[in-house]
Amino acid sequence: MAFDTKRTTTDTMRIYYDVPIEMRDGIVLKADVFLPIDEGQYPALMTYGIYGKGQCFQTVYEGPWTRMVTDFPEIMAGSSNRYQNWETADPEKWVPHGYALVRIDSRGSGCSEGIQYPWSEEEIKDYYECIEWAGTQSWCDGGVGLLGISYYAANQWLVAGLNPPHLKAIVPWEGTSDWYRELFYHGGIRCTFVDSWLKKQEGIQYGYGDRGRKNPNTGENVAGAVTMSETALAKNRIGLVEHIKAHPLKDAYYDGITVNWENIKVPVLTTANWGGAGLHLRGNIEGFSEGGNHNRWLEVHGYEHWTHFYTDYGVDIQKRFLDHFLKGFSNGWDTEPRVRLQTRLIGNAFKERTADAWPLPNTTFQTMFLNAVERTLTTTVPFANQHIAYKPLEDEVTFYMPKVSETIEITGPVAATIYISSLTEDADLFLTLRLFDPEGKEVPFRGAMDANAPVAQGWLRASHRKLDPKKTLPYRPYHTHDVIEPLEIGKIYELSIEIWPTSIVIPPNYQLALTVSGKDYEFSGAIDESTRAFHRYPSKGCGPFQHGERSQAIYNGDVTIYTGKAYPSSILLPFIKDEQQS
Known part of the structure; x- marks a missing residue:
């Protein structure tokens, strides 16, 4: 399919920027699509979220990037790193491997128009439609997998529970699965993380326009071609903190963002971080335990929130899982232990152990x-x-x-x-x-x-x-x-x-x-x-x-x-x- 959008070709990829995807209510979301050089049909790997698909990881989060690649220089190997994007996969390590990579700005964020409402039922409905859109494109073989960290992981649980027909596997890498217990209220005590987190996202709301960052690969605004007034921007976002404060109990407000565990039928690789108390750790382990462990695997590691997603260790696990379920490779994943843990040692060191259940049988x-x-x-x-x-x-x-x-x-x-x-x-x-x-x-x-x-x-x-x-x-x-x-x-x-x-x-x-x-x-x-x-x-x-x-x-x-x-x-x-x- 030829997109009516800006295109770039590298030695290994065809890249289409700001591809429009029209939603049920007429709102248009924008996606960047990375395809192999050779025409054909490929499984698609997708992210949908708030962080801005055009933002450069190294620029926006220079400190975490520097720490990560200093500790693990392998992350930079085999890639120009021009297309690194916060908490999403590096296309230069996936597209030549035979995948299409699709990054979508969520409603009201980045280059996607609409009312911004993070962690909402509306976002999950959009995600469902995006999966079905990708699965029916001429360049897709009909299979869609989800792969991303944090925000890009958490909403995987919810959309998988809706069972989009073209969804074949998910990899929620450090992603909460219970917004009330793991994010908004810890043990019933309100956590103020969202208050500070939301302020950091103001520069990538759709309409921030010329005041925001530029996509280093296109020169275009990361937060849309339109530049809105502060008043207009405020009208185009939901007051999430006010909503949370208004619902201190686990009431019907949370129904739309409550995971239906039994409805998740696709294979799941859920990965957690021992140091993730306060947000994602519990959610990933619950995601393994709650569904009866049918077609689910649990991996737990250490270091920073994003690090192992990009290391050779992490990418190898991701590729073996997704190759097996999206490409049908007989690569031994069917005999992979259900639980793989990097047990924590003194001095921020680790030693691997495997098992077939959680808690561990021993x-x-x-x-x-x-x-x-x-x-x-x-x-x-x-x-x-x-x-x-x-x-x-x-x-x-x-x-x-x-x-x-x-x-x-x-x-x-x-x-x-x-x-x-x-x-x-x-x-x-x-x-x-x-x-x-x-x-x-x-x-x-x-x-x-x-x-x-x-x-x-x-x-x-x-x-x-x-x-x-x-x-x-x-x-x-x-x-x-x-x-x-x-x-x-x-x-x-x-x-x-x-x-x-x-x-x-x-x-x-x-x-x-x-x-x-x-x-x-x-x-x-x-x-x-x-x-x-x-x-x-x-x-x-x-x-x-x-x-x-x-x-x-x-x-x-x-x-x-x-x-x-x-x-x-x-x-x-x-x-x-x-x-x-x-």
């Missing part, structure tokens, strides 16, 4: 009990009933395991049971797993969005303590978040708290600890301010996933933790029998 769940007086974690319940109080927004209480005498591994889901009372009608609990070296110095890890991430994190607002008995598992409490149940002042309550999955191999003389507080975790060591350039946010421990705007009067009232026979506060940890690493 997991022994061990309950460690809190001792309020000694501030320890032990395998036996303290006989005496004890308690300790703290000021939630000012203080924290840390409970330490004994230093380990031999190397141990903890990999899998984590849960806690904490008995508390409050001097106010509510309380926010922030639970953090931390690691300390033999000298007592805290050991951080390179997280997805923070250079000083802890081992694991979990959250719960006490008034959201109601559990869903059908979905709750011993190692994964599942809260309904559909009702607020205020606390009676001074009354003791049992709270079940989900701590997001983790992996850590602990050497001898190191010490694992659980910190309980009412505020965001902050790394106890010195902060290297230069790391901000690599992550785009201050690396104090939580990256952009902060929880502000909370009432001092309600959420800073004294909270008391109870331990002992009558109140067996505890944490459930997934110890691994070291079969593969021995």
Whole structure:
């Protein structure tokens, strides 16, 4: 098909810029289409999202790019890197391999007209239509796969649940699958990430025009040929933060962006990041677990949010999966282990292990009990009933395991049971797993969005303590978040708290600890301010996933933790029998 659009030809690709795709209501979205030199029919790999298909990765995110290619220079090999785009695949590594690559600006973003409404049902309807459009083009063999990071991953879950006929496989690479629990409200506590994130997207709203960046390969505006006034731009976007604030419970507002797991029939390669607490980690693991694991594979890695998507390790996994399901290659993927983990070691190192299930079949769940007086974690319940109080927004209480005498591994889901009372009608609990070296110095890890991430994190607002008995598992409490149940002042309550999955191999003389507080975790060591350039946010421990705007009067009232026979506060940890690493 000859597009009525700007075309460029390289040694390995035919590129068509701003190809129009008309939606059901007449709105026109724009796509960049990268095709092999030879005429023919190819499977298509697609992204649809807000970040601007014409923006150059190296220019817009120079710090993350520099860190990534310094650590992994292989990323730059075999490519001119002219067409690198934030969190999407490099066409020079895919198109010569026999794929068509399609990048689409979402409605109201980049070069696509319309009202911008991130993470909305409207976007998913558009995505469905785009998949069907691509699948029926003369250059497509009828098969469409989805491949992208973050925003380009999260909406894959939703559109796959609608079962577009031409969709054949998806690779949601670090993509949330529960917007309420994993993005907007952590344990019922509002996360303010979206507030800061939205401000960073203003320069790529459709109509920003001449004020925005240029596509380095075309010289055209990344955010559309039309330049609108600030008033017009404001009218053309939905106030997402206001909507989120107006829906603090998991109500009907979220129905349109709730994944229908059983409806996802296509093969799935879901990839997570151990350092992704606060957004994507939980979603990718749920995406493997929720659908009965039929035709689903889970991979979990480390480093920054985007890094392994571009490394030889990541691209090889992506190609083997997609070649098998989009091209029908007999490449051994059908015998690939269902679970592939890069288990986390000290010093930001990793060692691979594989399995056929999650949690890992060789997991022994061990309950460690809190001792309020000694501030320890032990395998036996303290006989005496004890308690300790703290000021939630000012203080924290840390409970330490004994230093380990031999190397141990903890990999899998984590849960806690904490008995508390409050001097106010509510309380926010922030639970953090931390690691300390033999000298007592805290050991951080390179997280997805923070250079000083802890081992694991979990959250719960006490008034959201109601559990869903059908979905709750011993190692994964599942809260309904559909009702607020205020606390009676001074009354003791049992709270079940989900701590997001983790992996850590602990050497001898190191010490694992659980910190309980009412505020965001902050790394106890010195902060290297230069790391901000690599992550785009201050690396104090939580990256952009902060929880502000909370009432001092309600959420800073004294909270008391109870331990002992009558109140067996505890944490459930997934110890691994070291079969593969021995």
